Amino acid sequence: MDLNIEKDKTVLTHANYQDRQSILTTFRFKPCLSESSIERLNQASKKHISIEGKDLYVLDGFFLDLEGDEMRLVCKNLDFEVPVCAKTENIGKFAFKSRSMNNRGRWQLFSQPPNPFREFYQLLGTLACHLDIEIALHPWFLRGEVSSLPAFVVNYHEGMSAEDEYGDKHCDYEPEKGVCFGIPNLYSKEKELHKSNFVNGAVGKPLLVTAMLYSTSHEYDPKYGMGTAFYENGGKKVFSSDCIDMRLVLFEGDILHGVEKSDIPEGLDVWRISYVFKLTMNPSHSSQDIKAELKKLILKHTEINSKTNF
Numbered sequence: 001m002d003l004n005i006e007k008d009k010t011v012l013t014h015a016n017y018q019d020r021q022s023i024l025t026t027f028r029f030k031p032c033l034s035e036s037s038i039e040r041l042n043q044a045s046k047k048h049i050s051i052e053g054k055d056l057y058v059l060d061g062f063f064l065d066l067e068g069d070e071m072r073l074v075c076k077n078l079d080f081e082v083p084v085c086a087k088t089e090n091i092g093k094f095a096f097k098s099r100s101m102n103n104r105g106r107w108q109l110f111s112q113p114p115n116p117f118r119e120f121y122q123l124l125g126t127l128a129c130h131l132d133i134e135i136a137l138h139p140w141f142l143r144g145e146v147s148s149l150p151a152f153v154v155n156y157h158e159g160m161s162a163e164d165e166y167g168d169k170h171c172d173y174e175p176e177k178g179v180c181f182g183i184p185n186l187y188s189k190e191k192e193l194h195k196s197n198f199v200n201g202a203v204g205k206p207l208l209v210t211a212m213l214y215s216t217s218h219e220y221d222p223k224y225g226m227g228t229a230f231y232e233n234g235g236k237k238v239f240s241s242d243c244i245d246m247r248l249v250l251f252e253g254d255i256l257h258g259v260e261k262s263d264i265p266e267g268l269d270v271w272r273i274s275y276v277f278k279l280t281m282n283p284s285h286s287s288q289d290i291k292a293e294l295k296k297l298i299l300k301h302t303e304i305n306s307k308t309n310f
Helices: 035-043 065-076 103-111 115-131 162-167 290-299
Strands: 005-009 025-029 045-051 054-060 097-100 133-137 141-143 148-150 152-159 207-216 228-231 237-241 248-252 256-259 272-283
Touching: 025 115, 035 115, 045 228, 045 237, 045 290, 054 290, 065 115, 065 207, 103 152, 115 133, 115 207, 115 272, 115 290, 207 290, 272 290
Parallel strands: none
Antiparallel strands: 005 025, 025 133, 045 054, 054 248, 097 152, 133 272, 141 148, 152 272, 207 248, 207 272, 228 237, 228 256
């Protein structure tokens, strides 16, 4: 896999996922300065939102229009056969018109990526280089008794009811309660792991983030819904990201979120796909504040910072 990606293996820190189907392989994006990534980041429009002190970034225009067309062609060859629901216990309770890819399909897409994915991988390598951090994709697949945790997810939606939206709010991780896999402490003199529970992105601590890329059918319009809603911990909706083709959303993974309900005219067949990467940003030094450094880097060339505090 000539993608400036290194394979490694982590350890489990939680017995719930010691299943034979769990795959503990992680992938590190090698620090590599990409002029293309810098130029794209500079030219993209960026919006920063703070939700209860947690950061969320919305980037439009990072990808080219031709790359959006390429992703639509890619979608035609993808198989979506697995019923999808963020909370496993909700599968079968709601009338989901949502499906996901199986492990084999996800692996083929990740390891034989289309050009937009390659640009995204280069962006991660560039961020790692600029910030002097390690960026890794979480363990490839963790399976437990009541839930599974894939590191890379591809979700296909044709519709979402209001009941579905209400029932499927979730966080991708809850680091203050503890993560179930080991994260190396890069600045420790001994080969140690960070403690399994920590404040996400605190000084000297890892920052767990989710990167989400949208792809939509030609006929889809953002007014048809199925964007992503973000909530305060108490469940109050405070921000909605419209589902805009090739929009990239980067957010701290312990922000409560979910797919919004759809409002699609009868007889119109449209779809939207979200490509979701679950990432660890790991500091190289005990004094690093990745949250602050990442914010400064992403917004560095933004003339108007559309920051909204809730």
